[in-house]
Amino acid sequence: MATLLHIDSSVFPTSASSSRAVAEAFRSAWAEQHPDGTVIHRDLSAAPVPHLTADAHTAGLSDPSGHTPGQAAAFAERLTLIEELERAxxxxxxxxxxxxxxxxxxxxxLDNVILFGRTAGETPTAKGTPVTVIASRGGSYEPGTPRESYEYVRTYLTTVFADTLAMDLDFIVPELTMAPHNPAMSELVPLYEASRERALTAAAAKAKELADRLAA
Structure with missing residues (x-):
């Protein structure tokens, strides 16, 4: 049975969140292909994971036999997240x-699951695992737009997922999500709607593509 690890981080519910809505389209298509599969869902807005602490950081770089109680407890929480990533x-x-x-x-x-010598380094343990990122944004940061140089999300996540964790990365980008809410962007509503439809279609198609790949 296939396992999908689904991470949400929007502060808004699905009805008001493009990233959640598009992710739900992916997940629904995935469930159709894997009715008996497992979905590990972490809603980081509803249940945030601990920020990296000194104990959690140093424990990841030292022999477990020498961990203090604080290091052992902090590292145990990191391991839960790391193992979820590894088995997906x-x-x-x-x-x-x-x-x-x-x-x-x-x-x-990310700070918890990136561990050099395990998920990162010469033999990253999630290497090759497909990861689909729904990178929604209120405006447009595509090449040629006025805010192209402000695009840090895809740049950063490419460095993390593709370059550091060696995962098979793909982005789906619903943009102009503030157009229906910002009067100054009202002329962009048709472009927002088209972008959203493309993203929903792409999400369902990507889920089916991955299902076929895993079944092969």
Missing amino acids: DAVLIGAPMYNFAIPSTLKAW
């Missing part, structure tokens, strides 16, 4: 852009 056949990440970057809750999750 595919990973789905909802990563809305907040103030030009990812939510702090998602950064905390």
Whole structure:
């Protein structure tokens, strides 16, 4: 049975969140292909993981036999998150852009699962695992747009998932999500609607593609 690790980080419910809505389209298509599969869902807004502490960090770099009680407890929490990543056949990440970057809750999750000598380094343990990131944003940061140079989400997550964790990364980008709410962007509503439809379609197609790949 296939296992999907699904991470949400939007502070909004699905009805008000493009990243959650598009991720749900992926997950629904995935469930159709894997009715008996397992989904590990972490909603980082509802239940944030601990930010990296000195104990959690140093424990990851030292022999477990020498851990203090504080290090042992902190590292046990990290291991839970790392093992979820390692046993996933595919990973789905909802990563809305907040103030030009990812939510702090998602950064905390990443800080916990990136462990050199295990998930990162010469033989990363999640190498090759497909990861689909729903990188929603209120405006557009595509090449040629006025805010192209402010695009830090895909740049950062490419460094993390593709370059550091050696995962098979793909982005789906619903953009202009603030158009229906900001009068100054009202002329962009049709572009927002088209972007959302493309993202929903792409999410369902990606889930089916991965299902076929895993079944092969």
